[in-house]
Amino acid sequence: MSELRSGRSDLPPADYIAETKRLYDGLGYDSYRWADRTDTAPAWTPIAKPLSECKITMIASGGIYKSGQIAFHTQDDTSIRLIDTASDTADLRTAHFAYDQRDARTDPNCVFPLDTLRAMAADGEIGGLTEHAATFMGGIYSIRRMETETVPLLLEHCKSEEPDLVLLVPV
């Protein structure tokens, strides 16, 4: 964890929403639209116990797969991969079309902070990790397919592994 604690200090925060709008406008697309679900309340749930006692599962959208698994395709692939959280990060790969994967392929923790979470568990900051984390290729252009195909699979993962918290890692 020492690398994290002594991280570089010369990077400003990324104004992600403004940057995304600027990028899309610059490319000549219609203004980017995020899903806006005003019809349902956020499913936030109060945490019932200290973080140090919480079992966490990670859900990451960076297209991470493990060697031996089937890589994601990049044309609205709505499937998911379960990654054993005891995996060696050297065995992790990425398959995505919508972000520059060079850094992630050098260090998968960029998009799938498994080593970081394991270090936090070892330090007692979190209670531990579920047996698997779940990943998908987040470049799915159909909100409907995301809701009806991918999300139920992710929910099933959560129900099956019974985490106290879910860490969402978007790319």
Added chain:
Amino acid sequence: MTEPGFAELDYRYIDDDWKADPLSWSRKRQDTVGANAAGEQNAKPKGGDTRTGRSAEPVWQLDEDAKAAAAVDWDEQCLVCIGIPEDARPS
């Protein structure tokens, strides 16, 4: 922590320092994301769009990944590769 809110963790991330003095942050400050090792910003792809074409076939990071996946029995594979339609199984 048992209530919704913010928790201060004893971890520092690369972009945390500005928080100690929020007014110090400036949009004009050089953005080093995407710069190469020499700090040259032209390492960024032109136009800022790094997307590649989309493919209906699995996009393997390494050629040997395809062989490794093919060597795994489908019954075992579908336990961790979930939601792949039967007709879309890679050959």
